[in-house]
Amino acid sequence: MTHHRPFLYRKVHLENGATLVMERNENVRSVSVGVWVNVGSSAEPSSLNGISHFLEHMVFKGTARRTSLELATVIESLGGDLNAFTDREVTCFHATVLSEHLDVALDVLSDLTLHPIFPKAEIEPEKRVLLQELSMVEESPDDQVYDLCFKSVWKDQRLGQPVIGNKNTITSFSRAKALRNFERYYQPQNMVISVAGNVDIERCIDQCEKLFFKTKVSKPILKPKQKVVYHSLKRSLSKPTDQLHLVVGFEGLSMHDSQRYAALILNVYLGGGMSSRLFQEIREKAGLAYSVDCDFISFADAGLCAIYMALQPKSFKKCLSILGKELTEVSNVSISEDCLIAIKNQIKGSIILASEHTESRQESLGRNEIFFGRHLTPEEIVNDVEKISCDQVREVAERIFQPKSESLFTVSRQKQKLQEASIFS
Numbered sequence: 001m002t003h004h005r006p007f008l009y010r011k012v013h014l015e016n017g018a019t020l021v022m023e024r025n026e027n028v029r030s031v032s033v034g035v036w037v038n039v040g041s042s043a044e045p046s047s048l049n050g051i052s053h054f055l056e057h058m059v060f061k062g063t064a065r066r067t068s069l070e071l072a073t074v075i076e077s078l079g080g081d082l083n084a085f086t087d088r089e090v091t092c093f094h095a096t097v098l099s100e101h102l103d104v105a106l107d108v109l110s111d112l113t114l115h116p117i118f119p120k121a122e123i124e125p126e127k128r129v130l131l132q133e134l135s136m137v138e139e140s141p142d143d144q145v146y147d148l149c150f151k152s153v154w155k156d157q158r159l160g161q162p163v164i165g166n167k168n169t170i171t172s173f174s175r176a177k178a179l180r181n182f183e184r185y186y187q188p189q190n191m192v193i194s195v196a197g198n199v200d201i202e203r204c205i206d207q208c209e210k211l212f213f214k215t216k217v218s219k220p221i222l223k224p225k226q227k228v229v230y231h232s233l234k235r236s237l238s239k240p241t242d243q244l245h246l247v248v249g250f251e252g253l254s255m256h257d258s259q260r261y262a263a264l265i266l267n268v269y270l271g272g273g274m275s276s277r278l279f280q281e282i283r284e285k286a287g288l289a290y291s292v293d294c295d296f297i298s299f300a301d302a303g304l305c306a307i308y309m310a311l312q313p314k315s316f317k318k319c320l321s322i323l324g325k326e327l328t329e330v331s332n333v334s335i336s337e338d339c340l341i342a343i344k345n346q347i348k349g350s351i352i353l354a355s356e357h358t359e360s361r362q363e364s365l366g367r368n369e370i371f372f373g374r375h376l377t378p379e380e381i382v383n384d385v386e387k388i389s390c391d392q393v394r395e396v397a398e399r400i401f402q403p404k405s406e407s408l409f410t411v412s413r414q415k416q417k418l419q420e421a422s423i424f425s
Contacts, residue, residue: 009375010201017189020208021365023196031197032362033105034094035113039185041163042088050165051181053086054173059116099198110211123175130170141411145245149409152233159228192369196361228302234408234418244313244412250405252296252303255371261384262396267296268343288315305400324423331398334390347385351378
């Protein structure tokens with residue numbers, strides 16, 4: 001396989017405390033920029049659940065220099081893209097533009113993240129928008145079953161809270177609460193700026209020093225450190241839906257776990273696309289479910305393995321038994337060498353293909369800096385994946401698929417009696 005010439009990487013600590021990571025790729029005409037704020041819903045007390053997501057929406061409502069319409073127009077008028085997302089551990093504001101417009105992207109992102117004004121008149125309308133978004137989640141059973149799973153396995157812990165919050169917290173948000181949270185976390189020392197694509201590195205450093213400089217810097221409050229405890233539970237919700245939405249959960253691995261690459265191979269084996277084991281057995285051979293997904297979700301200090309299916313209620317027991325058979329087998333018998341090689345090629349291909357997209361590289365740069373404090377090249381990840389043996393995949397399956405760790409969640413028209421249900425019976 002021909003390897004790409006490694007991209008030029010630089011990491012700089014700006015004078016104001018922000019970290020800037022850059023990766024230059026001369027073979028593209030675009031550049032992607034992300035401003036990562038080290039806060040998400042897992043840092044929120046339950047009374048403020050959803051405030052990080054609310055803040056992410058509110059910064060787009062205007063800054064000291066731009067109205068909300070100007071913020072929306074300035075990048076779009078250059079054919080670029082400006083967006084943001086909040087998840088459980090980070091909030092990210094990102095833009096992709098032609099490389100000659102990098103200055104504009106940096107200017108807009110610094111304006112958004114350091115100088116929003118939270119107009120009083122926009123607070124109530126934006127809360128109504130969030131309540132609409134919450135209704136959409138509540139009306140999609142596939143989202144609901146995941147929320148039920150998170151809330152249950154990490155019960156009463158911040159990691160289990162929904163990113164969007166709930167009706168009570170959203171209605172309680174005020175401008176004062178938003179400002180307090182903004183001052184607390186949106187400080188340069190709590191930010192990573194990631195830039196990937198056709199970037200002039202020296203010029204980018206100069207721009208960031210200027211644009212991300214904040215005269216009044218208060219010390220950010222660090223996210224609360226907490227040991228996350230997994231609980232195995234079974235819960236069922238009744239909703240007017242024809243299908244039964246099922247998540248089978250197990251305690252997974254954190255991002256820093258030494259077995260994480262073996263788990264990545266296991267994830268692809270079980271649920272990585274149409275050729276994967278669960279898709280073939282449950283959908284193609286048995287015809288029992290339209291969608292079958294396997295997700296290994298990793299956080300800084302915890303992880304979850306979640307297997308999702310949407311099926312006819314009458315197929316519930318049959319699906320559980322096929323799933324049990326597959327998970328028991330992969331925990332007891334090593335996958336074949338040919339199968340391992342095929343999966344490694346699949347992973348290698350997807351990593352190298354993703355590395356050609358500036359948005360994807362920008363996201364990797366930002367996440368790796370926040371969670372690992374260092375640069376992980378696509379080649380390094382591919383090399384680590386290459387070292388995994390068939391036995392190591394079986395060992396991680398044996399570790400994860402423990403009967404004592406099994407959790408079951410369903411959303412369907414009729415509440416399911418789950419106490420007796422198990423994939424291992």
